[in-house]
Amino acid sequence: MADPRTSIISVRLSRISRIVAVSSGKGGVGKSLVATTLALTLAKKGCKVGLFDLDFTSPSTHLILGAANAQPTEDKVLIPTIVEGLKYMSLIYYSGNQAAPLRGKDTSNALIELLAVTLWSDLDYLVIDTPPGIGDAMLDLVRLVPHIEFLIVTTFSQLAFETVKKQVCLLQELKVPIIGLVENMKMTSAKSVQQQTEALGIRYLAEIPYDHKLEAAIGNPEKLLATELAKKVEKIAQTV
Ligand SMILES: Nc1ncnc2c1ncn2[C@@H]1O[C@H](COP(=O)(O)OP(=O)(O)OP(=O)(O)O)[C@@H](O)[C@H]1O
């Protein structure tokens, strides 16, 4: 029998115009920072925005927002809390600061549960921070979240980009919309990632330089929005 929660998920997400998963086949490329900054930037522009941290491996948007103590409200469903003008929900509220060593089916089950119990209000955008990789978590999101679109993050390193290329091809095969690709932590002027991205028929949205000042902005959204990364994300926000 089909899991009854999967049909509830469409209802829970039905009041959201655009659902954007910030994703990468590779870990540590800046997904969480790009996702959080994109959500803050869209909200600053006047859009109604939600941020959903679904990174089962290392939820971190609560740290970037300085919102470790914020809590959703329980009312049969979970109502996202408001942080910096964003509707905010993270699986950290489930796992606390413990590691959540979920395996295979348990991860799918937890993802279904979170999507099914969280009630989002009318939103222009829901930005989802995702775990790294092109395995079950990504495929579950594609399967479960109607109208999901992907914003892909890579670094300039061929090691990251090789995996990201596989991810792009897989999403293209699955006919999942890709908004475009961001090249983060750029330290050279090489155009190779841009050229290869465009050769795949994907929009190259921006290059974001490596920014030594970024670490000091973690936990402080105002400082974050003043960084080089935020300036680039602002341009991306105009085109998504
Ligand atoms: N443009 C940048 N300049 C300097 N440091 C950066 C930049 N982007 C991200 N970082 C740093 O790189 C590290 C990884 O960033 P982040 O946690 O956002 O990546 P992630 O892709 O979400 O990682 P994970 O795969 O573990 O979820 C962090 O320490 C972050 O501060």
Ligand SMILES: [Mg+2]
């Ligand atoms: Mg992350």
